[in-house]
Amino acid sequence: EDQVTQSPEALRLQEGESSSLNCSYTVSGLRGLFWYRQDPGKGPEFLFTLYSAGEEKEKERLKATLTKKESFLHITAPKPEDSATYLCAVQALIYNQGGKLIFGQGTELSVKP
Amino acid sequence: NAGVTQTPKFRILKIGQSMTLQCTQDMNHNYMYWYRQDPGMGLKLIYYSVGAGITDKGEVPNGYNVSRSTTEDFPLRLELAAPSQTSVYFCASTRDATRPQHFGDGTRLSIL
Numbered sequence: 001e002d003q004v005t006q007s008p009e010a011l012r013l014q015e016g017e018s019s020s021l022n023c024s025y026t027v028s029g030l031r032g033l034f035w036y037r038q039d040p041g042k043g044p045e046f047l048f049t050l051y052s053a054g055e056e057k058e059k060e061r062l063k064a065t066l067t068k069k070e071s072f073l074h075i076t077a078p079k080p081e082d083s084a085t086y087l088c089a090v091q092a093l094i095y096n097q098g099g100k101l102i103f104g105q106g107t108e109l110s111v112k113p
Numbered sequence: 114n115a116g117v118t119q120t121p122k123f124r125i126l127k128i129g130q131s132m133t134l135q136c137t138q139d140m141n142h143n144y145m146y147w148y149r150q151d152p153g154m155g156l157k158l159i160y161y162s163v164g165a166g167i168t169d170k171g172e173v174p175n176g177y178n179v180s181r182s183t184t185e186d187f188p189l190r191l192e193l194a195a196p197s198q199t200s201v202y203f204c205a206s207t208r209d210a211t212r213p214q215h216f217g218d219g220t221r222l223s224i225l
Binding site for chain 1: 117144146148153154155156157158161163169171203205207209210211212213214215216217218219
C-alpha cells in the first residue's frame with residue numbers, strides 16, 4: 001500500500017536555527033514527490049517537485065532533496081515568516097492516469113524571533 | 114488571477130441536511146480534485162475528474178457525489194450530512210496529471 005509519513009509532527013525553532021523535515025514514503029513506482037506549504041486557514045501552496053533520487057531544488061531558505069525512500073526539506077536560518085505546516089505528497093507512476101496524490105500528515109513548523 | 118475559488122468558506126449543517134460545495138477554476142485546467150483534511154491527518158482524496166463529463170472515486174468517496182459538466186466547475190454534493198463529514202474540504206486543479214495541483218482556500222464544514 002502506498003504510504004507517506006512525515007516527521008516530526010511539530011517543530012519549534014529559534015530564528016536562525018537551521019533544521020530539516022523528513023518525509024518517508026512507500027510507493028509502487030514514484031512519478032513525483034511534491035512539497036507544499038500551508039498557512040492557517042489557507043489551502044496548500046506548491047513549493048517543489050522532485051522526480052528522481054539525488055535531485056535537489058532550492059527556493060530562498062528552503063532546499064528539498066530526494067532519495068529512494070525519503071525526502072528532506074532543509075530550512076536554513078529560518079525566519080518567523082517561515083512558520084507554517086509543510087506537507088509532503090507522492091504521486092505513483094502506475095494505475096494513476098488521474099494524477100492522484102497521497103499526502104503525509106504534515107509537519108507544523110513554528111519559528112520564534 | 115483568481116485561480117481556484119471555493120464557496121462557501123464556512124457552513125454549519127444539521128444531521129441529515131444536504132448541501133453542495135462549489136469549486137470553480139479560471140485556468141482552463143482539465144484535472145480537478147476534492148480532498149478533505151481532518152486534524153492531524155493528511156489530505157484524503159474524495160473524488161477527481163480528468164475532464165468535463167469524466168469523474169472517478171478517490172480514497173474516501175462514501176457519502177459524497179460529484180459532477181463535471183464544464184471545465185471550470187466541479188461541485189461536491191453531500192446528500193445526507195453526518196457528523197463524520199465535519200472537516201475542511203479543499204478543491205484543487207492542474208493542467209495535466211504530472212504537474213503540481215493548485216488549491217483553493219477551503220470550505221470549513223461542521224455538522225451538528
